[in-house]
Amino acid sequence: MIRTAGIVEESFVDGPGIRFVVFAQGCSHNCTGCHNPHTHDFNGGSFISIDEIISRMRKNPLLDGITLSGGEPFEQADKMGLLAARTKDMGYDVMAYSGYRYEEILEKSERDKGWKSLILNTDILVDGKFELENKDLMLKFRGSKNQRIIDVKESMKIGKTIILD
Ligand code: SF4
Structure with missing residues (x-):
């Protein structure tokens, strides 16, 4: 079960194409x-099973992928990693948002199987905290200029952080 702040079954603004969005509950x-701010409380939100999410996704043939947003998806990395792996097996791409930076995630994933599973099953990561002083309403898929859109697969392949436009 994943603790969620909400689900959006069809979104055009949380990544490329048409996406199913799971908002994780809990963020520090x-x-x-x-x-x-309603997504911060680790005891808030409600639970939904991975099977239920998959079943709802199957009902929409137009979906391109899933986006794991927040809250902080990496605080539930074991479950989010499983969800990401299952949706990838179904042919969807996986995008994840995190307040942690990519390099921090890689470091933590060396010690934590859940984090490893989630980052290995993520295609695109939008990383870093939202910074009010860097807020820019014109940015695509992110709220502030410090946040990066990272091609995780390519970054892992060549061992260097690849940032997408
Ligand atoms: S903007 Fe920052 S505090 Fe708000 S949910 Fe995202 S990471 Fe958490």
Whole structure:
């Protein structure tokens, strides 16, 4: 079961194409100006099973992928990793948002199987905390300029962080 702040079954703004979005409940980053403060409480939200998410995704043949947003998906990395792996097996691409930076995630994933599973099953990562002083409404798929859109697969392949436009 995943603790969620909400689900959007069809989104055009949370990544490329048409996406199923799971908003994780629970976040400790405390970014000033966060637009989703209701997602911070680790005891809030409600539970949904991975099977239920998969079943709802199967009903929409137009979906391109899944986006794991927050809250902080990496705080439930074991379950999110499993969800990401299952959706990838179904042919979807996986995008994840995190307040942690890619390099921090790689470091933690050396010690934590859940984090490893989630990052290995992520195609695109939008990383870093939201910074109010770097807020830019014109940015695609991210809220502030410091956040990066990372091609995780390519970055892992060549051992260097590859940032997408
Ligand atoms: S990481 Fe996201 S949800 Fe968490 S405080 Fe920052 S902006 Fe809000």
